[in-house]
Amino acid sequence: MLQSTHTVTISSEGIVMRNVILFCVAIVSVLFMATGAFAGDISAPSARGPQWDAWSPRATTDVGNPMFKALSSKTMDLYYGFRGGVVFDRSTNKWERIRMVTITRSAVQGHVNQVNDAFALAAGLHDIAVYDFSKHRWVVLERVTPDDSTGMLSKSFVVTPEFVQVKQLNGPFWKYTSAAGWKRQ
Numbered sequence: 001m002l003q004s005t006h007t008v009t010i011s012s013e014g015i016v017m018r019n020v021i022l023f024c025v026a027i028v029s030v031l032f033m034a035t036g037a038f039a040g041d042i043s044a045p046s047a048r049g050p051q052w053d054a055w056s057p058r059a060t061t062d063v064g065n066p067m068f069k070a071l072s073s074k075t076m077d078l079y080y081g082f083r084g085g086v087v088f089d090r091s092t093n094k095w096e097r098i099r100m101v102t103i104t105r106s107a108v109q110g111h112v113n114q115v116n117d118a119f120a121l122a123a124g125l126h127d128i129a130v131y132d133f134s135k136h137r138w139v140v141l142e143r144v145t146p147d148d149s150t151g152m153l154s155k156s157f158v159v160t161p162e163f164v165q166v167k168q169l170n171g172p173f174w175k176y177t178s179a180a181g182w183k184r185q
Contacts, residue, residue: 044140045125047084047099060095061086066104071115075133080113080121085122087115087131087138095133097136100124103148104140112146118161119176123148130164134178141182145169 024128041051057063060072061082073076077088084099102124112123120131128141147156147167156167164176165185173185 006101040152041097042138044100045142046101046124046126068109068113073086073115073117075117077119078115080122087120089136092136098122098129100127108148111157115158116159116161117158119164121159121164130168132178140173
């Protein structure tokens with residue numbers, strides 16, 4: 001009888017210890033997923049509403065499907081897909097996400113998504129976003145539809161170390177610089 005009581009005591013201590021460990025693992029997992037998948041998460045106007053509120057990225061680099069090939073420079077990496085873009089800023093070691101409805105026709109790959117050491121471009125159907133490395137954040141030109149006509153892609157989307165320039169559909173060019181922000185040309 002004494003031996004079985006002793007066994008029950010050890011078993012209940014073991015169960016308590018196991019529950020404490022499981023609880024700690026669960027808390028750490030939730031914190032890791034929340035900080036990893038939602039770090040720097042902002043939304044363009046085109047990415048608001050119930051269908052977006054219900055979407056939770058599975059991982060930091062989850063930008064929905066289809067997804068274009070990731071692009072890299074010395075300062076950042078750009079992931080671009082159906083639900084927006086994500087930049088990994090190497091100086092801050094942080095992921096910065098822009099949620100937007102994007103253009104994912106294979107013909108526009110490498111034009112609507114571009115990166116160099118100063119800027120990352122993620123052009124969407126109704127918004128244009130530039131990640132400015134000097135500011136370490138996304139700057140969004142709202143409610144401007146870019147001209148993604150296949151014949152003019154190299155002229156409609158220009159990314160240089162000094163500026164980003166995008167042609168508006170049936171409209172003017174828009175130019176972004178770190179000093180002035182977005183300006184109509």
